[in-house]
Amino acid sequence: xxxxxxxxxxxxxxxxxxxxxxxxxxxxxxxxxxxxxxxxxxxxxxxxxxxxxxxxxxxxxxxxxxxxxxxxxxxxxxxxxxxxxxxxxxxxxxxxxxxxxxxxxxxxxxxxxxxxxxxxxxxxxxxxxxxxxxxxxxxxxxxxxxxxxxxxxxxxxxxxxxxxxxxxxxxxxxxxxxxxxxxxxxxxxxxxxxxxxxxxxxxxxxxxxxxxxxxxxxxxxxxxxxxxxxxxxxxxxxxxxxxxxxxxxxxxxxxxxxxxxxxxxxxxxxxxxxxxxxxxxxxxxxxxxxxxxxxxxxxxxxxxxxxxxxxxxxxxxxxxxxxxxxxxxxxxxxxxxxxxxxxxxxxxxxxxxxxxxxxxxxxxxxxxxxxxxxxxxxxxxxxxxx
Amino acid sequence: xxxxxxxxxxxxxxxxxxxxxxxxxxxxxxxxxxxxxxxxxxxxxxxxxxxxxxxxxxxxxxxxxxxxxxxxxxxxxxxxxxxxxxxxxxxxxxxxxxxxxxxxxxxxxxxxxxxxxxxxxxxxxxxxxxxxxxxxxxxxxxxxxxxxxxxxxxxxxxxxxxxxxxxxxxxxxxxxxxxxxxxxxxxxxxxxxxxxxxxxxxxxxxxxxxxxxxxxxxxxxxxxxxxxxxxxxxxxxxxxxxxxxxxxxxxxxxxxxxxxxxxxxxxxxxxxxxxxxxxxxxxxxxxxxxxxxxxxxxxxxxxxxxxxxxxxxxxxxxxxxxxxxxxxxxxxxxxxxxxxxxxxxxxxxxxxxxxxxxxxxxxxxxxx
Numbered sequence: 001x002x003x004x005x006x007x008x009x010x011x012x013x014x015x016x017x018x019x020x021x022x023x024x025x026x027x028x029x030x031x032x033x034x035x036x037x038x039x040x041x042x043x044x045x046x047x048x049x050x051x052x053x054x055x056x057x058x059x060x061x062x063x064x065x066x067x068x069x070x071x072x073x074x075x076x077x078x079x080x081x082x083x084x085x086x087x088x089x090x091x092x093x094x095x096x097x098x099x100x101x102x103x104x105x106x107x108x109x110x111x112x113x114x115x116x117x118x119x120x121x122x123x124x125x126x127x128x129x130x131x132x133x134x135x136x137x138x139x140x141x142x143x144x145x146x147x148x149x150x151x152x153x154x155x156x157x158x159x160x161x162x163x164x165x166x167x168x169x170x171x172x173x174x175x176x177x178x179x180x181x182x183x184x185x186x187x188x189x190x191x192x193x194x195x196x197x198x199x200x201x202x203x204x205x206x207x208x209x210x211x212x213x214x215x216x217x218x219x220x221x222x223x224x225x226x227x228x229x230x231x232x233x234x235x236x237x238x239x240x241x242x243x244x245x246x247x248x249x250x251x252x253x254x255x256x257x258x259x260x261x262x263x264x265x266x267x268x269x270x271x272x273x274x275x276x277x278x279x280x281x282x283x284x285x286x287x288x289x290x291x292x293x294x295x296x297x298x299x300x301x302x303x304x305x306x307x308x309x310x311x312x313x314x315x316x317x318x319x320x321x322x323x324x325x326x327x328x329x330x331x332x333x334x335x336x337x338x339x340x341x342x343x344x345x346x347x348x349x350x351x352x353x354x355x356x357x358x359x360x361x362x363x364x365x366x367x368x369x370x371x372x373x374x375x376x377x378x379x380x381x382x383x384x385x386x
Numbered sequence: 387x388x389x390x391x392x393x394x395x396x397x398x399x400x401x402x403x404x405x406x407x408x409x410x411x412x413x414x415x416x417x418x419x420x421x422x423x424x425x426x427x428x429x430x431x432x433x434x435x436x437x438x439x440x441x442x443x444x445x446x447x448x449x450x451x452x453x454x455x456x457x458x459x460x461x462x463x464x465x466x467x468x469x470x471x472x473x474x475x476x477x478x479x480x481x482x483x484x485x486x487x488x489x490x491x492x493x494x495x496x497x498x499x500x501x502x503x504x505x506x507x508x509x510x511x512x513x514x515x516x517x518x519x520x521x522x523x524x525x526x527x528x529x530x531x532x533x534x535x536x537x538x539x540x541x542x543x544x545x546x547x548x549x550x551x552x553x554x555x556x557x558x559x560x561x562x563x564x565x566x567x568x569x570x571x572x573x574x575x576x577x578x579x580x581x582x583x584x585x586x587x588x589x590x591x592x593x594x595x596x597x598x599x600x601x602x603x604x605x606x607x608x609x610x611x612x613x614x615x616x617x618x619x620x621x622x623x624x625x626x627x628x629x630x631x632x633x634x635x636x637x638x639x640x641x642x643x644x645x646x647x648x649x650x651x652x653x654x655x656x657x658x659x660x661x662x663x664x665x666x667x668x669x670x671x672x673x674x675x676x677x678x679x680x681x682x683x684x685x686x687x688x689x690x691x692x693x694x695x696x697x698x699x700x701x702x703x704x705x706x707x708x709x710x711x712x713x714x715x716x717x718x719x720x721x722x723x724x725x726x727x728x729x730x731x732x733x734x735x736x737x738x739x740x741x742x743x744x745x746x747x748x749x750x751x752x753x754x
Contacts, residue, residue, distance in 0.1 A: 174556045
């Protein structure tokens, strides 16, 4: 990035910060603050170990410094500006989840467009929120578009802020179904002298598996017999006999299966359950980035600040407006949508922002400012003379 | 005084009762009161046998019991070793576990046949601030609730993923912010709550004031003997061969009893598991060795994990003297006359034997 580009972006980031009110996170004074300034060279130096007292008023600080990136700590400290972590006196930390398109198993970052990655990431976000809200019943959730390739969720419920790193790892493993004991999803219940194998339907991955099983029961009950049998026989190890037993149980004894009883369908049903469990895990886990959640002293991007690698706004998303949220429209700062600027692009490319595709030629182009900022922040273009 | 305080001296109310009484711990020490001897026994038994229950319950009054707890805390602080604190807290918790299970199972009238008031589960939950965190599911078939829901945060704070697969959150039924647990698992969480309460503030500075220095000085003989006990435990054997036919008679006997009967007394189970751990068996192997016994796998696992501390060193298995004291020294043979520790017996037996095939390899061969 050349000097002209850097000066331009810093100036425009400053204009942005002067035009908005940044809403600080709760207990902002107990947190550590950090930022990366617009310095020359490839190295990035984070200025950290600062408290709000060091910064002065947050809005003034951002308007004055117009940093390239701005962060605050998930943790709250007795003395957030102490220069060592030990000296800070850790008190508690928000429980933070990070979904990054780079970590989505089905996404090849080389072959997928930026927009495509964000769509896939939002699906993962929905799965994450389902677990956080249904299973964990977290209520104080802040959902944030990171301004880059993903989403953050900050959880600030009372019961979780004092959890240590190990406890947070348990939460991560639950969300990702790491080390899930598939055999353990089915337990043996003793009633009098008889035992009965039962799916653990009251919560966790057992409940999710059970829901998927019941969907299949309903679907196959409504399906023509031969088609239903064929469907079941697609599974390894399930032949004609087992398929018939399973389907018989589905049709004659659905209430038993609704109650979690997996004895009724014979060994075939138990195989089916395991296979459904594996599909359920595949479909409903969210590939969160473990270290972000387990590191209780991590710095996280400040919502409302600009991401220096895209020029997009780190955007808080109203929980009810998640479906409509389109990062490539809603995270574009208004400040950068008014005019056009000239840029010098490294190569031919295309940018999708504000619902329109802008084709870029190699060399000089005149583009909407947000498109220019995006390309310059990514390092794909330099500022050209107007 | 409230007899529950003697039984559960770590209760807040018990501590307050001691503080409110005019008893001076220094005076107790100066006059060698029974509470001091009992306090020393608490720590001694914690290091030796993983329990703080008295060897002879008839010997001590409830007052001795209650006052022995702060004395034991002073002793552990003066011994000043992380291992002593860890083992002491674990032993107090294990003892409390045995006691509250007895109390909770005593029935709803709160009175056992002895007429002693038993603690209730609600009292315990209340004591540890868990009353709002734990909800009983309505019983289905049993008379009392066998399943509970505990708040997610509380579960994660108390449960340790190292206790086994089923304690991992991922393997739990979690719904609406609560984790489903069985009654025995709730007891395990309560034990952990006790352990943490006991460990809190240990070790503390006893010396540093004139009174504290005098106290420390007066307790010097006790401290000395407890330190020796720790050092004695420090000896580790470099054995990593499992050959049950060469075990000393006492261990053979215990192993046989474990296979035949479900319940070994706590000290016997401790001695056997410590011996098996000491000869290099890991938890899975010990479980496998007990395979045909009626012993509960989780209980074995728990005890084995407990015997191993984080540093990887182990609780030494009891010496012949301790085995004799507990009546576990049986079927003495000629070799027994030459040794003073079951481990030494086994070491010598291994050295004398030819072509020993490790039991673990035999197990693998028979599977193949």
